[in-house]
Amino acid sequence: MKLMDIAEVAKRSGLPAATLRYYEEKGLIESLGRRGLRRTFDHDVLERLSLVALGQMAGFSLSEIGMMFGSGQRPQVDKALLAAKAEELTRTIRQLGALKNGLDHAASCPAPNHMECPSFQRLMKIAATRIGRSRSRPARTRGLITSA
Template identity: 60%
Template sequence: MDISEVVKRSGVPASTLRYYEEKGLIKSIGRRGLHRVFGANVLERLALIALGRTAGFSLDEIAPMLGVDGQPDIDRKMLSDKADELDKSIKQLTAMRNGLRHAAECSAPSHLECPKFQRLMGLAASGAIGKATSKKGPGKKTGQ
């Protein structure tokens, strides 16, 4: 299928497809006029890339998972490590959410008089929470 059909069926912009091809994540099998032509497995590869990106993997981390022979070669240890990283982020975000809910409902005259809010500020100042959603780059751990 040509690049316009891949764009239509995958929702991935042509510029991104060209970038993925430049990075070696997908391969065109030829050209039809000025348009790149891709094999049928390109949609599966794009879905794997999308899944990896959604899970927080960088393109450099995803590349080896796509395999060299068209068959995925997904490192289970890498998946487990990413799951552990996500667990840590979930804990950090849960603590932040709970602290914000408490601060919104706290009956103390001032938030600075609330011991729980004071503890939350201390944890945020130390970097223990609050940085789980900041991004320093694909696949980078933050707040550690």
């Protein structure tokens, strides 16, 4: 089996070597040794890096991704966790769609001033409500993964 050094992994993955070292520190990838001063990796590291990128695109934190990887070679993805994330994305898409429609309307509203536009006023009330909720509650935790 031919190993790749960190420079080759960086080139193939498009990630800086510093990110690869950080991912190794977090337990997301594992080097197999060193060639001189450079870490060496198996070719499977590229697949693992793709899974990290996919998890990040879906909105999972590096800690959550690491928990999915577990201690085995193959990731153990919790399907309930994926379903919960999909539902969260569905809600976000709905909210963003409504916001986009409101902004489109406000941009083409015949009212002489945005402050006189009823749709714009509704958007502002929604935003004010969200600000009030975020200030009155402690920081929201994901709560999607529990450690065993």
